Amino acid sequence: SGVVKVPPHQLFKKSVQDHLEDALRKLRPLNPVSLSVSSRTDAGVHALCNSAHFDLQRRNDKPPFTADILVDALNYHLRTEQI
Secondary structure, three states: OOOOOOOHHHOOOOOHHHHHHHHHHOOOOOOOOOOEEOOOOOOOOOOOOOOEEOOOOOOOOOOOOOHHHHHHHHHHHHOOOOO
16 A cells, blocks of 8 residues: 555555554644645555655643654554554
């Protein structure tokens, strides 16, 4: 499965985007999670140099996530996923 979100008729399959959005939701942002991917890939094609954008809003008493914290947190939540 490529990065593109899976259509509803294929809900039994999770895309890379689905896995990333699930991991971002586990960080408990105040805003809904929405990932915008720079380009799509087809199944069997790697997305190694692909980029994506998301916004995460934290509570006022929490500092913004640093890049290092985001990388560590996403890697932690994705560690057992079969992507």
